[in-house]
Amino acid sequence: MSDRAYALFEEQQKARGIDLDQVKAKLKALKIETPSWGYGDSGTRFKVFRKEGVPRDPFEKFEDAAQVHRLTGLCPSVAIHIPWDKVDDYGKLRRHAESLGLSVGAVNPNLFQDDEYMLGSVTNADPAIRRRAADHLLECVDIAKETGSRDLSLWFADGTNYPGQGDIRKRKAWMLEALAGMYKAMTPDMRMLIEYKCFEPAFYHTDIADWGMAYNFALKLGPQAEVLVDTGHHLQGANIEHIVAYLIDEKRLGGFHFNSRKYADDDLIVGSSNPYELFLIFYQIVNASIDPDPGIRSTVDNIAYMIDQSHNIEAKIPAMIRSVLNVQTQYAKALLVDHAEVERAQLRGDVLGAEDAVRRAFEFDVTPLLHAVREEQGLPLDPMRAYLESGYGSGILARGKGGASW
């Protein structure tokens, strides 16, 4: 990208009153966590395609994640899933991460793959199974202490398939009991991020089915509990950016699991079919970042942007690069919204003017801006191309066929 393209872009944005130095500083501060499970094989319930070169252990997952960070400068931490990433020595995993310029991110307990959990984990009617599940949550707090992770990221598959199968209100109490036990075990600087999902694998009721339930649990637990929004976890047509704005305003938005979906929890490359939705989410976030209330600004500063995608047919590392670049692009566009202009239109009841002021930011080509930022950071202008030319993808083929994430 030529300097001329950037000069033109700069001129265009200056004329709109956008401070590009500030925009660049914000882009440089963007951090997106990638998930360890996004580097291993995964699939649908029909088939897991085993790929050559996928990591054979958690250490290799971090090595692949380091490539994404090296080329994009965006992904300094990696979420882990226990027991998929179980190791004997978490201090060793932490040091390995640090030697690669990474840190261990959110710790995700896994309460959905054991036979005992068929009828629920923390909400199982059997107290012994509930105890086992609660112990796993506590184990994850201990792991987070060793890995230096701030966030515990919780998603429960718990739910029922048929009316009458479970006592919904009892299960609600059991959920709170398990969460409260974990909450008590956390250190003061840890956070519990509670994820919700409307359905799947349970198809009648899910114990934490929507943001309101997650929020209610968080409120009951205390300030270290917040809500995690996975963009694939809503019923069709849900206005996710509204949920985002609402939770920020309540100072309880803890983080995201970004992914793209068309039908249900598709877990596809972020922003691949719904870039405008991603842009509108960032529009709400950027809008809140200039709120006069410091509590709202600090909520925004502490949002954990995480990717949660499962690669089924595509190569894993470039798919992750695509996702994080898509996030960066939509964030860059959202940073170009002229909020004062939107507000003026709102105040005079100018519906079309307000909509236009928001949409116009989405329509700018931010390539010159992103190239300038990458150049200033000493990063390749085109991280995807740099990856494909690096030879890393063919180098790892020597690993042979890896194991599935699960």
Ligand code: AOS
């Ligand atoms: C499941 O639908 C959730 O999105 C979780 O975040 C899950 O733990 C993750 O997708 C790994 O399977």
Ligand code: ZN
């Ligand atoms: Zn998720």
Ligand code: ZN
């Ligand atoms: Zn999901």
Ligand code: ZN
């Ligand atoms: Zn998902």
